[in-house]
Amino acid sequence: MRQRPLLWHRAALATLLCLCAFPAPARSQSAAATPAPATVEGFNCSANSTYPCQAYALYRAGFAGVPLDLSAVGDLFGVSRFMLAHANNLSTSAAPANGQPLLVPLQCGCPSGSPNAYAPTQYQISSGDTYWIVSVTKLQNLTQYQAVERVNPTLVPTMLNVGDMVTFPIFCQCPAAADNATALVTYVMQQGDTYASIAADFAVDAQSLVSLNGPEGGTKVLSEILVPLRRQVPQWLPPIVTHNDVSIPPPSPPPSATPGPSDDRNGVVTGLAIGLGVVGGLWLLQLLLLACLWRRLKAEDRQGEAVVSGDGGEAGRSAKSASGGGGGGGGERFLVSDISEWLDKYRVFKVEELERATGGFDDAHLIQGSVFKANIGGEVFAVKKMKWDACEELKILQKVNHSNLVKLEGFCINSATGDCFLVYEYVENGSLDTCLLDRARARRLDWRTRLHIALDLAHGLQYIHEHTWPRVVHKDIKSSNVLLDARMRAKIANFGLAKTGHNAVTTHIVGTQGYIAPEYLVDGLVTTKMDVFAYGVVLLELVSGREAAGDGGELLLADAEERVFRGREERLEARAAAWMDPVLAEQSCPPGSVATVMSVARACLQRDPSKRPSMVDVAYTLSRAEEYFADYSGESVSVSGSGEIAAR
Numbered sequence: 001m002r003q004r005p006l007l008w009h010r011a012a013l014a015t016l017l018c019l020c021a022f023p024a025p026a027r028s029q030s031a032a033a034t035p036a037p038a039t040v041e042g043f044n045c046s047a048n049s050t051y052p053c054q055a056y057a058l059y060r061a062g063f064a065g066v067p068l069d070l071s072a073v074g075d076l077f078g079v080s081r082f083m084l085a086h087a088n089n090l091s092t093s094a095a096p097a098n099g100q101p102l103l104v105p106l107q108c109g110c111p112s113g114s115p116n117a118y119a120p121t122q123y124q125i126s127s128g129d130t131y132w133i134v135s136v137t138k139l140q141n142l143t144q145y146q147a148v149e150r151v152n153p154t155l156v157p158t159m160l161n162v163g164d165m166v167t168f169p170i171f172c173q174c175p176a177a178a179d180n181a182t183a184l185v186t187y188v189m190q191q192g193d194t195y196a197s198i199a200a201d202f203a204v205d206a207q208s209l210v211s212l213n214g215p216e217g218g219t220k221v222l223s224e225i226l227v228p229l230r231r232q233v234p235q236w237l238p239p240i241v242t243h244n245d246v247s248i249p250p251p252s253p254p255p256s257a258t259p260g261p262s263d264d265r266n267g268v269v270t271g272l273a274i275g276l277g278v279v280g281g282l283w284l285l286q287l288l289l290l291a292c293l294w295r296r297l298k299a300e301d302r303q304g305e306a307v308v309s310g311d312g313g314e315a316g317r318s319a320k321s322a323s324g325g326g327g328g329g330g331g332e333r334f335l336v337s338d339i340s341e342w343l344d345k346y347r348v349f350k351v352e353e354l355e356r357a358t359g360g361f362d363d364a365h366l367i368q369g370s371v372f373k374a375n376i377g378g379e380v381f382a383v384k385k386m387k388w389d390a391c392e393e394l395k396i397l398q399k400v401n402h403s404n405l406v407k408l409e410g411f412c413i414n415s416a417t418g419d420c421f422l423v424y425e426y427v428e429n430g431s432l433d434t435c436l437l438d439r440a441r442a443r444r445l446d447w448r449t450r451l452h453i454a455l456d457l458a459h460g461l462q463y464i465h466e467h468t469w470p471r472v473v474h475k476d477i478k479s480s481n482v483l484l485d486a487r488m489r490a491k492i493a494n495f496g497l498a499k500t501g502h503n504a505v506t507t508h509i510v511g512t513q514g515y516i517a518p519e520y521l522v523d524g525l526v527t528t529k530m531d532v533f534a535y536g537v538v539l540l541e542l543v544s545g546r547e548a549a550g551d552g553g554e555l556l557l558a559d560a561e562e563r564v565f566r567g568r569e570e571r572l573e574a575r576a577a578a579w580m581d582p583v584l585a586e587q588s589c590p591p592g593s594v595a596t597v598m599s600v601a602r603a604c605l606q607r608d609p610s611k612r613p614s615m616v617d618v619a620y621t622l623s624r625a626e627e628y629f630a631d632y633s634g635e636s637v638s639v640s641g642s643g644e645i646a647a648r
């Protein structure tokens, strides 16, 4: 009995997370700026389709060194093993056979400015990888290298480093009403394929392939075509959400009249019910046909529906619930299924474990605010304690994954007290503000390091602004929310105020003095440009080594305006050099590079939000400033007491 509230808490939380679990369509900035090269294929965005939507790609297991393992395939596309298993009616523990086709669920979008519809997938470059090689091997021609170049405007394709995160756009399409399909599958034509053979495999008519892809003669081997799925998107696939209300839909019985995909347009959450036992017979039939064709390995009994044990331990994962034929038990099974998907991704900690690791949340372990340092089994984590209903942050963190954002490792819910704990990676060198204020440490923060920090932050912000959907606005960018790891690379922390959605208006103004954008303060307007403004202030702090707001309330911003931004442009370099952190002036620090950063800061701090650059522009400009630095021959500038440039 005592398990029930716990289950509900978790389930509700899991639901929140699931609502945002999809990687979101990225926006292609370069495409907006320059016309797309005509050679890039893919599927054109269509005015008759509604984006984003659920889509699929057909992927063959066991090629290009990708292990025969659902997790490995899922990782490649940013989907969980659980989702993949369910889309293909496999047990989560099943290993796909060599060459077995798998339907990979994708969230397909058509970002503004992009000529093509695609699902962005994050890929970490390893040795020997190029855009082309990854596209034709691991990603099996589901994308093309030209499109990869387009969606990664800040990366130089010939200068990739091992470990770089690259967005690969998997081509996909959303159905138009006339297509009479609930979802479209991206299929790469193989040697020997004909429309007739593909139509037979997917149990659709060949004519529908003609209307989607044009006449058969026009398609080449290894080009991408679209295949319709006629039936309702399988109920066990997580729903598509186009709004971001935190509502927990009641567990619903399997719908008899199933909504079509056009319902998603209104932001209606569809298909939340996971009535595995009862779900759409025709879709089952279709899968069975595929199953025969694919000579699938024997599938396991039922889907592994994990039950979370009362103590919240990971051990509870593998337990199976007795799933009846739907009906009364449906509600609970819906919850349980949702959780297990989530468990796939995060570690669940026990309350006692966290208490022990933090000395009962003792002040000695306090890092800052409500964040404690915890040592669990030799691993160090940062644990944030919050009230259960303050878990908006979880919802956002769940859908981001970037090396310049603090990583969520796990969570814990205390059902007795309603406390919710978020467990993050521990970032060794603490926050940027403490590092800058401690003059001895600031001295070790040389210009190159500061430039890297600025660039890291730009990349992190660019990621949340451009590669999440709905977009995330952090809302509280400041130097105390920037953490530095052992290599002094920066990570953005504290998404506690973050918001999904763009152009929202709020009456509840929250933020930190010295960083708040004027349009937010005055009109409550929430856009990504408010983060750009706050980022501009952090740049000023990096250059000057001073706080955004002094003890007397004087603003760094006003000082920069007064002493650096005003006046003749040619003298900016000199004014910036005179204004910068004295510890930087002692080092050899290229004045051109400092001036570039100051002009970026000035642009970010424009009063009119529409005049501020996007983080894409900022990242680009700063990477140029970094090159400038690399070219710098070592000529140093010395600043005399009166602040005049003596030499260059």
Ligand SMILES: *[C@@H]1O[C@H](CO)[C@@H](O)[C@H](O)[C@H]1NC(C)=O
Residues within 6 Å of the ligand: 044
């Ligand atoms: C896609 O758009 C391009 C450029 O607008 C056009 O040339 C091409 O014919 C379109 N393709 C399809 C299939 O409509």
Ligand SMILES: *[C@@H]1O[C@H](CO)[C@@H](O)[C@H](O)[C@H]1NC(C)=O
Residues within 6 Å of the ligand: 046, 047, 048, 176, 178
């Ligand atoms: C969109 O739909 C309209 C009306 O059904 C049709 O005339 C038009 O050709 C369609 N456009 C595209 C790009 O399919």
Ligand SMILES: *[C@@H]1O[C@H](CO)[C@@H](O)[C@H](O)[C@H]1NC(C)=O
Residues within 6 Å of the ligand: 063, 135, 136, 137, 140, 141, 222
């Ligand atoms: C992808 O296409 C290239 C040719 O463009 C081909 O050499 C390669 O074998 C294809 N990859 C797969 C997995 O089919």
Ligand SMILES: *[C@@H]1O[C@H](CO)[C@@H](O)[C@H](O)[C@H]1NC(C)=O
Residues within 6 Å of the ligand: 180, 230
């Ligand atoms: C849509 O597809 C279904 C199932 O194949 C078929 O019964 C129905 O007639 C189709 N509707 C149209 C308008 O083509």
Ligand SMILES: *[C@@H]1O[C@H](CO)[C@@H](O)[C@H](O)[C@H]1NC(C)=O
Residues within 6 Å of the ligand: 089, 283, 284, 285, 287, 288, 291, 298, 299, 300, 301
């Ligand atoms: C999934 O596999 C099980 C066991 O092989 C089978 O009974 C069930 O009908 C399959 N469901 C679908 C949708 O193919």
Ligand SMILES: *[C@@H]1O[C@H](CO)[C@@H](O)[C@H](O)[C@H]1NC(C)=O
Residues within 6 Å of the ligand: 122, 123, 124, 345, 401, 402
């Ligand atoms: C984030 O991405 C990295 C690199 O691709 C991957 O190893 C990791 O599992 C991902 N984490 C999550 C929570 O998706």
Ligand SMILES: *[C@@H]1O[C@H](CO)[C@@H](O)[C@H](O)[C@H]1NC(C)=O
Residues within 6 Å of the ligand: 428, 429, 435, 441, 442, 444, 445, 485, 486, 487, 488
């Ligand atoms: C950052 O951490 C490393 C390793 O823990 C340490 O050696 C270094 O001194 C720290 N840097 C600063 C500026 O605190």
